[in-house]
Amino acid sequence: MSQPAAVQALAAELKAITTRPWTLMEVCGGQTHAIVRWGLDQLLPPGMRLIHGPGCPVCVTPTATIDAALGLARRPEVILCSYGDMLRVPGSASGDDLLGVRAAGGDVRLLTSPLQAIALARAHPERQVVFLAVGFETTAPATALLARQALALGLENLSLLVAHVRVAPAMAAILADPANQVQGFLAAGHVGAVMGLAELEVLVAAQRVPVVVSGFEPLELMAALVACVRQLEAGRAVVENAYGQVVRPAGNPAAQRQMAEVFAVVDQPWRGLGVLPGGGLALQGAYRRLDARERFGLSPVDGRAPVDANGREAAAVDGPAAEVCISGRILRGLASPTDCPAFGRACTPLHPLGASMVSSEGACAAYHRYRAPLPRR
Amino acid sequence: MSERILLGHGGGGSLMQQLIREELLPLYGCSSGSLGAPELHDAARLALPHGRLAFTCDGYVVQPLEFPGGDIGSLAVIGTANDLAMAAARPLHLSVSLILEEGLPLALLRRVVASMAAAAARCGLTIVTGDTKVVERGKADGLFISTSGVGLLELPDPVDPTAIQPGDVLLVSGDLGRHGVAILAARHALDLQPPVQSDCAPLWPQVEALLAAGVRPHCLRDLTRGGLASALAELAEGSGCDLLLEEAAVPVSGSVARTCDLLGFDPLQLANEGRFVAVVPAAQKDQALAVLGASGGALVGCVSSAAPAGMPRVLLRTAFGTERLLLPGSGELLPRIC
Numbered sequence: 001m002s003q004p005a006a007v008q009a010l011a012a013e014l015k016a017i018t019t020r021p022w023t024l025m026e027v028c029g030g031q032t033h034a035i036v037r038w039g040l041d042q043l044l045p046p047g048m049r050l051i052h053g054p055g056c057p058v059c060v061t062p063t064a065t066i067d068a069a070l071g072l073a074r075r076p077e078v079i080l081c082s083y084g085d086m087l088r089v090p091g092s093a094s095g096d097d098l099l100g101v102r103a104a105g106g107d108v109r110l111l112t113s114p115l116q117a118i119a120l121a122r123a124h125p126e127r128q129v130v131f132l133a134v135g136f137e138t139t140a141p142a143t144a145l146l147a148r149q150a151l152a153l154g155l156e157n158l159s160l161l162v163a164h165v166r167v168a169p170a171m172a173a174i175l176a177d178p179a180n181q182v183q184g185f186l187a188a189g190h191v192g193a194v195m196g197l198a199e200l201e202v203l204v205a206a207q208r209v210p211v212v213v214s215g216f217e218p219l220e221l222m223a224a225l226v227a228c229v230r231q232l233e234a235g236r237a238v239v240e241n242a243y244g245q246v247v248r249p250a251g252n253p254a255a256q257r258q259m260a261e262v263f264a265v266v267d268q269p270w271r272g273l274g275v276l277p278g279g280g281l282a283l284q285g286a287y288r289r290l291d292a293r294e295r296f297g298l299s300p301v302d303g304r305a306p307v308d309a310n311g312r313e314a315a316a317v318d319g320p321a322a323e324v325c326i327s328g329r330i331l332r333g334l335a336s337p338t339d340c341p342a343f344g345r346a347c348t349p350l351h352p353l354g355a356s357m358v359s360s361e362g363a364c365a366a367y368h369r370y371r372a373p374l375p376r377r
Numbered sequence: 378m379s380e381r382i383l384l385g386h387g388g389g390g391s392l393m394q395q396l397i398r399e400e401l402l403p404l405y406g407c408s409s410g411s412l413g414a415p416e417l418h419d420a421a422r423l424a425l426p427h428g429r430l431a432f433t434c435d436g437y438v439v440q441p442l443e444f445p446g447g448d449i450g451s452l453a454v455i456g457t458a459n460d461l462a463m464a465a466a467r468p469l470h471l472s473v474s475l476i477l478e479e480g481l482p483l484a485l486l487r488r489v490v491a492s493m494a495a496a497a498a499r500c501g502l503t504i505v506t507g508d509t510k511v512v513e514r515g516k517a518d519g520l521f522i523s524t525s526g527v528g529l530l531e532l533p534d535p536v537d538p539t540a541i542q543p544g545d546v547l548l549v550s551g552d553l554g555r556h557g558v559a560i561l562a563a564r565h566a567l568d569l570q571p572p573v574q575s576d577c578a579p580l581w582p583q584v585e586a587l588l589a590a591g592v593r594p595h596c597l598r599d600l601t602r603g604g605l606a607s608a609l610a611e612l613a614e615g616s617g618c619d620l621l622l623e624e625a626a627v628p629v630s631g632s633v634a635r636t637c638d639l640l641g642f643d644p645l646q647l648a649n650e651g652r653f654v655a656v657v658p659a660a661q662k663d664q665a666l667a668v669l670g671a672s673g674g675a676l677v678g679c680v681s682s683a684a685p686a687g688m689p690r691v692l693l694r695t696a697f698g699t700e701r702l703l704l705p706g707s708g709e710l711l712p713r714i715c
Binding site for chain 1 (some may be wrong): 565566567625639640695696697698699700701702704708
């Protein structure tokens with residue numbers, strides 16, 4: 001059977017087994033992107049709703065961290081490097097991002113692997129190389145590897161500005177919200193490949209909600225939706241692995257060991273969501289020598305960033321346009337991008353006002369790229 | 378002669394004469410169109426066939442200067458020749474203006490010059506006039522090239538977006554995204570195995586074959602920066618018509634598709650340097666497909682209708698029968714984090 005035929009068959013199966021208007025959340029931004037790109041939500045049974053989760057690490061990096069990165073990138077001795085989609089994330093001042101700092105003369109480099117930072121540091125012994133380390137448990141092991149090598153090599157001019165986040169605490173926070181509407185999760189497949197199923201088992205045991213680990217291809221997403229709805233219809237709630245070709249139950253123990261060596265689990269502010277208990281990772285022990293905040297005398301990560309009712313950090317509110325941004329509600333699954341009055345008007349991927357518009361994996365950016373402005377321009 | 382470009386090479390003295398005579402003269406071909414041997418004079422004299430001419434210019438800034446499947450020199454010749462071809466004009470003559478950065482290795486300049494000469498021969502055109510400037514180190518990214526071209530229009534009617542009609546069909550001339558991936562891979566040291574080669578190639582042979590097969594395209598557009606997504610948005614805007622693209626019909630090679638998957642790029646937004654979209658009357662669909670299909674081209678969509686109130690859009694139908702808008706990218710491709 002061709003892939004389109006197989007997807008259509010799963011869509012028909014989903015319609016056949018669905019008796020109630022279930023609301024599911026796909027956790028990962030990559031899944032959101034694929035669903036909107038392929039229009040899979042158009043294949044769902046009537047009444048069934050997919051809400052788009054907070055699983056976009058670029059989106060949830062706190063404004064204070066972005067501001068710190070912007071400040072470092074402006075220093076003449078610093079080479080600031082990070083992943084491509086961090087370069088357009090705005091700090092607390094509207095329109096202030098790393099691409100803009102680069103245009104103004106700052107040395108901002110784009111890496112595809114954290115280990116490239118080592119070559120940079122060696123090639124520029126007179127400069128300070130700072131790696132802005134973001135991402136979930138997917139990229140944290142590579143940062144851990146970088147930290148271990150930097151320490152082993154005794155590189156004195158390499159440091160890390162760490163904003164790594166953990167997925168499971170965010171899922172727990174969504175379920176704990178009194179306004180929560182999520183009845184089942186499609187969990188992030190690539191995080192599962194590293195962390196395995198144990199954290200999800202704990203979540204399911206505590207919250208009695210079906211969790212299906214899913215891949216990112218149309219066929220994988222549709223199969224995971226069918227599995228999740230089967231559980232809901234049968235009144236079951238277990239962890240199911242629908243991405244077995246990539247995810248082993250124990251995950252990747254070597255990657256977990258790297259992370260445990262380098263990082264401690266800490267409470268962490270998420271842009272749009274506030275502080276999540278156990279929501280982040282920070283350098284620990286000997287690796288704190290690599291902390292860019294300490295090296296450059298920056299204030300430690302603010303664990304108490306005030307968040308208002310719409311999930312806006314106070315520092316992010318910047319003028320009347322930002323007042324309308326509802327990205328916090330979107331990240332918690334309480335609103336859709338198109339509910340926002342700024343969407344596609346004051347807020348676009350080139351001039352994002354809030355977290356979920358800044359990365360291509362963010363729900364607002366995905367809607368903007370593939371769907372909006374659906375009303376004719 | 379110094380093995381690097383010096384400021385004096387642009388100073389109008391003997392160094393400049395030496396540079397032109399020893400390094401750049403191979404560029405200038407002698408053909409029936411330029412009167413006599415290449416002259417070191419202020420202007421070339423041209424003998425043009427009777428008819429109407431197309432005239433275009435383009436600037437080339439690319440890093441790295443050499444990439445798998447091409448370099449800035451072949452790009453600068455072929456790109457401008459292709460702009461002429463998109464007006465259904467046979468490329469005839471080109472001017473070349475070089476802006477060199479002090480310190481540029483002469484060996485690199487020689488390779489680029491040889492590549493320009495070879496590309497001109499491939500395109501069947503002659504480079505008839507040129508200019509060279511040298512700027513201080515740090516004032517240019519090694520080498521910038523600006524080219525202008527004239528070509529002979531082969532069709533009486535304009536071939537441009539205003540000629541597009543509802544009911545026309547859309548064809549692409551080959552698989553998409555190779556040039557964009559080749560440049561990204563070289564720029565970010567991605568080390569793809571096997572390497573993806575740029576598709577940089579003259580388009581006139583395919584256009585000429587279309588005309589010879591009796592196809593009278595309403596519009597042709599090369600799929601350079603912004604790729605098919607930007608081209609279709611421009612055609613929709615220019616024609617006032619809605620377009621429908623069948624995504625599953627768009628040819629994309631496996632290596633381009635996998636690279637895009639990995640880095641979060643869309644093949645429809647990647648640059649090409651040897652591909653175009655042809656908008657042709659539905660009645661000539663089969664002839665057009667016979668020509669373009671031979672080189673991997675395909676029928677990919679149609680002009681669905683005149684858009685109401687001048688707000689045209691491009692709709693994309695996925696392999697699953699779902700629909701979404703196809704919007705141009707922002708213009709900067711940034712690899713994603715995971």
